[in-house]
Amino acid sequence: MQNRYTGDIGDFGKFLLLKHLFAGETIALIWYLYPDEIHNTDGSHTVEKRNANVYRHCHAVDAAMSECFNAIHQHGQRHVGLFETHPPLAKVHYFKEAITREGVQDRKGWLLRALDFIRTHQARIVCLDPDNGVEIGGMQRLPLPKRGKYASYAEIEAFVALEGVAHLLIYQHFHRQCSHALQMQAAKERFESLYEGRLHVTIIRHNPVQARFYIMLSKPSFRPNTGLALEGLRYGDKAFFGVV
16 A cells, blocks of 8 residues: 555445445454555546546445545545545544565564554454555565565464454455456465465455455354345446455
């Protein structure tokens, strides 16, 4: 996550997903807050009235949430703290400590504080929002700053292991090396192999404007009826989400 993405269509989809899957639950949203970059125009598909086409479709699916997003864009500078000023959902707590570039020990400290944050708020639902998604092969060869764009498997395991957590939802972007279908299937198989029945793995594709997907890890006694919960959510003439 970067502050420059605040209030875009990806954020709207994330909150819409949390609302329909986990209504009434206490949620901890863990921003993997990475410094803003300027090499691309990501985050430009904002949910606000002046971006009429995106706003119209989002307003049709959830008018109240769209109004919150529009209010966020009335501020001069985009930052994740605005979700606390204009909350799209009740009972969401935001861990917004930035990922630093200082070293491995700093990252471990960040993780420990995030875990304490979840315990303090007694959140049963945890949503991880790394800039790119789950760690890739050869992570240790990446420059240290670039590692801040990913959630590591060790971090995911630490969140899953918290006793009170029922579901972990992880953002994942698509790369260009193979098809979306193959990437989603690979993620599903990888996590099923890692957890060998200890967790149920659901893949949820966010369809509008810029496709991305979510990996949902659910403890066995808390499997949600995901397809039913998301049925009927539309962006124009297309389903907002698809469940794998």
